[in-house]
Every structure is written in C-alpha cells, then in structure tokens.
Amino acid sequence: MDFRLTDMTDDEIAQELSVVEPLTDSVRDLIDAVIRTEVDDDVLIAAREQIDAVVTSLRGNQKPGSYGVPFTRKLHGMPYGNAAVGKRNAIAPPLRVEHHDDGSATSEVVLGAAYEGPAGLVHGGISAMLLDQLLGEVVSVSQGVPCFTGTLTVKYLRPTPLGPLSLRAETTGSEGRKFFVHAEISDAEGPTVTAEGIMISPANMPRHEELKRLRAELAASAE
Numbered sequence: 218m219d220f221r222l223t224d225m226t227d228d229e230i231a232q233e234l235s236v237v238e239p240l241t242d243s244v245r246d247l248i249d250a251v252i253r254t255e256v257d258d259d260v261l262i263a264a265r266e267q268i269d270a271v272v273t274s275l276r277g278n279q280k281p282g283s284y285g286v287p288f289t290r291k292l293h294g295m296p297y298g299n300a301a302v303g304k305r306n307a308i309a310p311p312l313r314v315e316h317h318d319d320g321s322a323t324s325e326v327v328l329g330a331a332y333e334g335p336a337g338l339v340h341g342g343i344s345a346m347l348l349d350q351l352l353g354e355v356v357s358v359s360q361g362v363p364c365f366t367g368t369l370t371v372k373y374l375r376p377t378p379l380g381p382l383s384l385r386a387e388t389t390g391s392e393g394r395k396f397f398v399h400a401e402i403s404d405a406e407g408p409t410v411t412a413e414g415i416m417i418s419p420a421n422m423p424r425h426e427e428l429k430r431l432r433a434e435l436a437a438s439a440e
C-alpha cells in the first residue's frame with residue numbers, strides 16, 4: 218500500500234468535499250438523464266456541445282494518471298476516484314458504508330437506470346462490485362489493516378430489482394493473514410445476492426500495530 222500523505226487538514230478536506238460531492242451528484246444525474254431522455258436530436262446536439270465545453274474547462278488543470286489513495290496525517294484514506302465509493306466518481310453508485318461496533322457494515326443504496334443489466338434489474342457485475350467493496354471495507358476496518366480480495370464467490374439467488382436496496386457484511390473467521398467474510402444484498406422481500414470472500418492482508422502490508430505506530434509518528438512529526 219502506497220502511504221502517499223496529503224497535508225490537507227480536516228477542514229480543508231470538508232471544504233473540498235462540500236464542492237466536489239454536489240458536482241459528482243450532478244454528473245450522476247447527467248448520466249441518468251442521458252439514458253432516459255426522449256428530447257429531440259437538436260437538443261441532444263446542443264447538450265453535447267455544452268458538456269464538451271465543461272470538459273474543456275475541467276481539463277484546464279488535471280492530475281496526471283488516476284486519483285490514487287492519498288492518506289491524511291491521521292491515516293484516513295481518500296479513495297475519491299474509487300470505482301465503487303469514490304466521492305469524485307460519478308460512475309460509482311451512491312454507496313455510503315456504515316461500520317458498526319459489532320464489526321459488521323451496512324449500506325442503504327438506491328440503484329437507478331445507470332446500473333441496469335436485464336430489463337429493470339441490477340447488472341450482476343454491479344452487484345458483485347458492491348459486495349466486493351463491502352467485504353473489503355468490513356474486514357479492513359474491523360481488523361484495522363487493509364485487505365485485498367483473494368477470492369470472491371457470488372451467488373445470485375433471484376433477480377435484484379433496481380431501486381432501494383440494503384447491504385450487509387460481516388467477518389466470519391480468520392486464519393493467519395486470511396479473513397473469511399460474508400455479505401448480502403436484499404430488497405424488501407429479503408436477500409437477492411450473497412457473497413463469500415477470502416480477503417488477504419498482503420505480506421508487505423503494515424499490520425494494525427505498525428499502523429498505530431505510524432499514526433503516532435506522523436502525528437508527532439506534524440506538531
């Protein structure tokens with residue numbers, strides 16, 4: 218894991234997010250509008266020209282390559298380009314994961330037209346991505362060390378409708394650097410997709426105690 222540090226303070230990060238998150242929401246809305254619009258071609262052509270002008274303005278100052286995952290001096294990750302939860306990524310579903318004291322993680326999400334596979338239903342790859350993210354987060358946060366997905370087994374029990382969905386994940390066991398995790402997506406009727414993951418804390422990853430030491434060192438050097 219690349220511990221690239223940012224010197225941004227909590228207030229600066231909050232200020233940036235207060236501008237960026239509404240922009241991401243607007244782009245998400247744009248994606249939905251493009252999928253579902255039935256306006257005439259001349260309106261579509263004018264829209265494309267306006268969008269191209271916005272892209273040119275944003276390209277005025279860009280990061281080279283991807284966003285990466287900068288860490289604050291408190292070692293909070295900022296995965297803002299992440300495909301599943303990136304706060305700057307309008308392709309990412311509007312997923313916000315909550316972590317609980319019992320070690321589980323949950324999320325409520327509404328999936329719209331941009332996440333369709335079969336008509337009116339969630340694309341299977343999207344379900345797998347959401348579950349993978351939840352499995353990774355639940356184990357990384359509850360165990361205090363970032364883990365990678367080693368093996369992901371997804372079982373589609375029945376079709377998942379677009380609309381409001383609930384997600385839940387928990388760690389079920391561990392062996393050395395391997396963690397076994399379970400997650401599921403449910404609609405109002407109950408589970409539609411379940412996943413079992415073997416998540417691995419890579420050999421070269423700092424363990425929890427080392428992370429705590431690193432946090433303390435960084436905090437001391439910032440004083």
Ligand SMILES: CCCCCCCCCCCCCC(=O)SCCNC(=O)CCNC(=O)[C@H](O)C(C)(C)COP(=O)(O)OP(=O)(O)OC[C@H]1O[C@@H](n2cnc3c(N)ncnc32)[C@H](O)[C@@H]1OP(=O)(O)O
Binds near residue numbers: 349352
């Ligand atoms: C505090 C921080 C919080 C921050 C929050 C962060 C949130 C993050 C959310 C992210 C969410 C998104 C998540 C993503 O999208 S993660 C992105 C998708 N995943 C990857 O790209 C992973 C690619 N693979 C690797 O990097 C390595 O192969 C890994 C790290 C997996 C193992 O490489 P390493 O060199 O370390 O392993 P080892 O050879 O010493 O073996 C060790 C043990 O593991 C067993 N094993 C090995 N491979 C597999 C396998 N594939 N399945 C099952 N088991 C496997 C092996 O038999 C052995 O077991 P044992 O013999 O000891 O019993």
